[in-house]
Amino acid sequence: MNASIDVHNSLQRIYAIMVKELRQLSRDRPTFGMIVMIPLIQLLLFGFAINTNVRNLPVALVDNSHSEIARTIIADLKATQVVRFVKDYATSQEAVNALTRGDVRAALIIPKDLAQRLDDERPLAQWIIDGSDTMVGNAIFGLKNMPLNTLNSRALAGSYNIHKSTFEMTLFYNPERRSAINIVPGLVAIILTMTMVLFTSAALVRERERGNLELLITTPIKPMELMIGKIVPYVFVGLIQMSIILGLGHLIFDVPISGRIDQLLLAALVFISASLTLGMLISTVAKTQLQAMQLTVFLLIPSILLSGFMFPYEGMPRLAQWIAEVLPATHFIRLIRGIVLRAATLIDLWPDLLWLLGFTVIGLLVAAKRFKKRLD
Amino acid sequence: MTAIAIETQNLTHRFGSFTAVDNVNLSIPANTIYGFLGPNGSGKSTTMRLITGLLTPGSGKIRVLGMDIPQQTEALRLRIGYMTQKFSLYEDLTVIENLHFIAQIYNLKSADTKQRINDQLHAYELNERSNRLAGSLSGGQRQRLALACATLHKPELLILDEPTSAVDPENRRDFWEKLFDLCDQGTTILVSTHYMDEAERCHGIAILESGIKRADGSPAQLMKDLGAQVVEIDGDNLRQLKQQLTANSQIISAAQQGTHLRVLIKENIEQPQQWLLQEFSNVMQGRRLTIVRPSLEDVFVHCTGEGRQ
Numbered sequence: 001m002n003a004s005i006d007v008h009n010s011l012q013r014i015y016a017i018m019v020k021e022l023r024q025l026s027r028d029r030p031t032f033g034m035i036v037m038i039p040l041i042q043l044l045l046f047g048f049a050i051n052t053n054v055r056n057l058p059v060a061l062v063d064n065s066h067s068e069i070a071r072t073i074i075a076d077l078k079a080t081q082v083v084r085f086v087k088d089y090a091t092s093q094e095a096v097n098a099l100t101r102g103d104v105r106a107a108l109i110i111p112k113d114l115a116q117r118l119d120d121e122r123p124l125a126q127w128i129i130d131g132s133d134t135m136v137g138n139a140i141f142g143l144k145n146m147p148l149n150t151l152n153s154r155a156l157a158g159s160y161n162i163h164k165s166t167f168e169m170t171l172f173y174n175p176e177r178r179s180a181i182n183i184v185p186g187l188v189a190i191i192l193t194m195t196m197v198l199f200t201s202a203a204l205v206r207e208r209e210r211g212n213l214e215l216l217i218t219t220p221i222k223p224m225e226l227m228i229g230k231i232v233p234y235v236f237v238g239l240i241q242m243s244i245i246l247g248l249g250h251l252i253f254d255v256p257i258s259g260r261i262d263q264l265l266l267a268a269l270v271f272i273s274a275s276l277t278l279g280m281l282i283s284t285v286a287k288t289q290l291q292a293m294q295l296t297v298f299l300l301i302p303s304i305l306l307s308g309f310m311f312p313y314e315g316m317p318r319l320a321q322w323i324a325e326v327l328p329a330t331h332f333i334r335l336i337r338g339i340v341l342r343a344a345t346l347i348d349l350w351p352d353l354l355w356l357l358g359f360t361v362i363g364l365l366v367a368a369k370r371f372k373k374r375l376d
Numbered sequence: 377m378t379a380i381a382i383e384t385q386n387l388t389h390r391f392g393s394f395t396a397v398d399n400v401n402l403s404i405p406a407n408t409i410y411g412f413l414g415p416n417g418s419g420k421s422t423t424m425r426l427i428t429g430l431l432t433p434g435s436g437k438i439r440v441l442g443m444d445i446p447q448q449t450e451a452l453r454l455r456i457g458y459m460t461q462k463f464s465l466y467e468d469l470t471v472i473e474n475l476h477f478i479a480q481i482y483n484l485k486s487a488d489t490k491q492r493i494n495d496q497l498h499a500y501e502l503n504e505r506s507n508r509l510a511g512s513l514s515g516g517q518r519q520r521l522a523l524a525c526a527t528l529h530k531p532e533l534l535i536l537d538e539p540t541s542a543v544d545p546e547n548r549r550d551f552w553e554k555l556f557d558l559c560d561q562g563t564t565i566l567v568s569t570h571y572m573d574e575a576e577r578c579h580g581i582a583i584l585e586s587g588i589k590r591a592d593g594s595p596a597q598l599m600k601d602l603g604a605q606v607v608e609i610d611g612d613n614l615r616q617l618k619q620q621l622t623a624n625s626q627i628i629s630a631a632q633q634g635t636h637l638r639v640l641i642k643e644n645i646e647q648p649q650q651w652l653l654q655e656f657s658n659v660m661q662g663r664r665l666t667i668v669r670p671s672l673e674d675v676f677v678h679c680t681g682e683g684r685q
């Protein structure tokens with residue numbers, strides 16, 4: 001008898017807590033929205049965006065033969081839809097430069113003696129591939145033994161039977177096709193996004209929740225001063241994190257650091273500032289630390305999945321690419337992979353650097369503008 | 377004529393459909409301690425926030441230290457100290473770190489800062505706790521630290537929003553001693569409270585209720601001008617007596633204080649004792665009726681009797 005009363009009382013208390021939790025949850029509108037929005041948007045977005053079957057990779061063409069045969073080979077390559085010729089260069093050096101800049105993922109070098117090679121049944125042309133992204137590298141590598149249907153059917157040069165490869169493949173930057181080489185620099189972007197945004201997204205909200213803000217806004221401090229003061233210390237935290245990841249990546253996973261360290265530091269500095277600014281923007285929107293946390297997660301998932309960290313940018317649908325372009329992580333992944341793996345310089349990669357700089361400046365201005373030294 | 381530190385004209389502020397401050401006119405002389413007395417939600421905090429420029433008024437004019445608010449808020453900030461109702465310093469910084477932080481935010485010259493902070497630590501009896509985290513201080517110590525920070529840059533005007541609501545009576549008394557010291561040194565102090573004894577210490581007070589200023593003046597003047605008479609009635613069954621009395625429209629209020637009932641009667645009744653004995657003859661047998669001097673609480677009850685929910 002006593003036991004059943006105990007159980008009943010216990011259940012009643014559990015019920016009281018449950019009802020209280022649900023009431024609180026239903027009154028926290030943003031959280032309530034997140035419950036629906038996170039699965040909905042993320043599923044739709046990533047269901048479509050995650051595509052390991054890479055297509056339409058931008059590649060460069062160096063056609064030294066200017067022949068009918070070359071044109072049919074190119075037509076066949078286009079028909080595969082694996083690559084898309086975006087640039088024409090006169091020399092292979094220019095093509096390699098474009099590869100370093102990240103403008104193209106590979107370059108097709110068609111030699112002068114194309115007809116001769118066809119007769120000798122030697123590989124017809126050479127692909128120079130950016131091997132740093134293994135998924136991209138593999139996709140282009142798959143073209144190695146491509147049958148030349150058009151060429152054969154038109155019988156331009158008799159029947160060409162492939163005994164050997166159609167193309168000679170040269171993998172740059174990652175000849176052994178190890179995925180760690182691509183993952184480790186990308187991981188710097190992801191980890192920095194995670195920690196940097198998290199640090200600052202809660203920054204202002206925490207001051208508000210603890211009551212510090214009401215004091216702070218009665219002092220002569222200006223919004224921009226507050227923003228900069230809150231961001232700068234974390235820049236060093238970010239640089240330490242990057243050093244740990246790249247250092248260990250170099251020691252344990254043998255990730256080469258081909259580029260210049262000063263370029264790397266500068267790129268990291270700009271990205272860390274952009275991420276901290278993003279956190280600050282969240283901080284001016286969120287009302288509670290919980291909301292700041294949710295918004296950070298909401299942002300982190302696309303940064304992992306759409307930034308090119310896990311899946312090549314080229315394989316994503318247009319909408320996902322647009323979203324990716326907005327995320328600072330996308331631009332930093334291009335920068336850090338370019339510098340670390342392809343020894344690119346910031347001058348080569350200026351559009352991404354500029355974007356991050358612009359994001360930081362505009363973001364800070366918006367955050368400072370949104371932050372009112374008033375309570376109304 | 378003394379200078380006016382704070383002046384408001386027809387100050388009104390609404391939050392949605394709720395009028396938090398309703399047509400308030402204030403004229404607070406410099407170098408005095410001025411109190412806002414009122415129940416919770418009477419508009420004390422909102423009025424203070426309007427005066428400090430933290431809120432933009434819906435309508436009306438505010439002039440503080442000769443500056444138009446909210447237009448000149450930024451310039452005002454250097455000249456005022458503001459203590460929030462909730463402890464708003466950093467609990468995870470030490471006493472001295474908090475003081476240093478405030479000193480730097482206010483751009484105090486670093487040469488003088490050390491001496492100034494040291495003086496403040498002594499003046500507010502925090503010198504032995506200067507390396508304690510602010511979060512580990514007691515309520516009284518926290519208030520002293522908050523006051524030390526608010527006065528660090530020697531503001532001309534100090535605004536304190538219910539500074540003693542979480543402080544024990546002894547620390548409250550000490551705290552007020554500090555306020556009188558500051559006032560003595562030329563600081564104007566605006567303080568809000570719902571303690572009568574604190575309000576009584578002020579040079580001038582404004583009684584606020586539902587955002588409306590019900591009365592203002594010096595506590596002595598307000599008590600003198602009370603439009604009511606106070607009679608104390610003793611005896612048994614005071615609860616029932618109270619119910620009977622308050623039903624009469626001539627009686628403003630009746631409040632039990634231990635063994636007697638304190639009754640406020642409208643001043644148009646000429647002989648309140650006689651009148652009471654006649655009106656309530658059936659329940660007045662054997663009771664002693666004494667006319668007493670009005671207290672500030674009587675003033676408060678008289679002013680705020682209506683409109684209470």
